[in-house]
Amino acid sequence: MRIRNVHERVVDAGAEDIAPLLATMGQPDDVLYPPLWEPMRLDGPLAVGASGTHGTISAYEPGRLVEFTFPDGLGITGTHTFTVTTLGPGRSAVRHEVDADAGPAAWLAWKTLIEPSHDAVLEQVLDRLQAAVDAPPARPTALSAYARLLRWFERPRARAVEQPQAGLIVGALPRVDDSDVFVIERRRETPADPDLWAQAIFTDLPPWGGALMGIRERLVGLVGIDRGSPDTFAVIERGEDEVLLGADAGHLDFRTAVRCEPTRIVLSGAVQLHDRRGRAYYALIRHLHPLIVRAMFNRAAYRLARKGVPAPAVHVAA
Structure with missing residues (x-):
């Protein structure tokens, strides 16, 4: 045919x-x-x-x-x-x-x-x-x-990978009780600035993710766990192509790093649990955590790619 x-x-x-x-x-x-x-x-x-x-x-x-x-x-x-x-x-x-x-x-x-x-x-x-x-x-x-x-089906998608953590997140906590690494393809015309990626990932949640965080904020105070605050994703350290964020709380400390590589973005996380409340809380959220991280990462990649349209990287005078 x-x-x-x-x-x-x-x-x-x-x-x-x-x-x-x-x-x-x-x-x-x-x-x-x-x-x-x-x-x-x-x-x-x-x-x-x-x-x-x-x-x-x-x-x-x-x-x-x-x-x-x-x-x-x-x-x-x-x-x-x-x-x-x-x-x-x-x-x-x-x-x-x-x-x-x-x-x-x-x-x-x-x-x-x-x-x-x-x-x-x-x-x-x-x-x-x-x-x-x-x-x-x-x-x-x-x-x-x-x-x-x-x-939409061709958009970049985040995936969990089994690889050693590297960069600023290594040694960011005295003890690591759990950790993960997610990567997503870096499409052309998306920024190589880790601060922009961190902002896009952590300040623009998917609607359903924002709803879950709202429910979390209402419930955790009832069991004596700290509620979120404006500095929940505060910047702790910056490198040439990486930024480290995190916060300390009574039940756990966490760190997350965003690293820009030539062909991909790497999002690493680590958590240190302090007491029974921390262990119980983390046991409840640990299976939901990867779903939320992937959704946040996917949304950030798509929105940052959209910002690069339609201006090409090179202009040639006619």
Whole structure:
């Protein structure tokens, strides 16, 4: 079954201005691929033979042509290609075309899952290309509700990892009774400032998390456990790429560290329990704690990525 899909935009820029933007495709500094979607990745610079999430480059002419062959295993055979055609001084047509064949199951997957997100991504890529040459579209692409739903499934998600704690959290407490480490992918255009991440994680709870914290505040005082205070997540120490927060209370002390790495954000936690109240309290919340941490971490990553849209990291004068 045949698949044909075309997106084209006339851009007020010459091929020489568009070339360096196309050259960032699939790279860590990709300025065209919209950051709220699962990133496009290549295993090296743009060149014939480079391979990644969107296939293998089978033809490449800098600033003129980038042709990908679909990866194996999709049930789709063919190519998807960017071309740049000069229309006149400082004016070009940028076109992306899918030309492929698919079996019935792959064709159905293309129509229901791949094509709606593909169309949304390509239109946003062209928006960002225009913005990067200082000629942004009059109306940026508005995603359909279905495309937004598909994008939601592609958002970065926090996960617990089994690895030794490192950085400022090591030695932050005299004794550690429990600890955990969570990581989340750092998408392009999200900050490398751990203070911004800490603020986003701990001051903007999901609604259901905020409700649970409100219930917690009402109940703990009844059993003599300290209620939260404005300095619950006070900054204790800062490093070049990390910030340590925490507080001491009668029933337990806790520390949490946010560390920014090139491709991920690491959130580490440690707790020291003091007495029977602390142990009983922690026994009640320890299984709920990972759910809340993941939800806070996911929300922070999504919101920080949104703040980076739509401005590309590189601007090229037309």
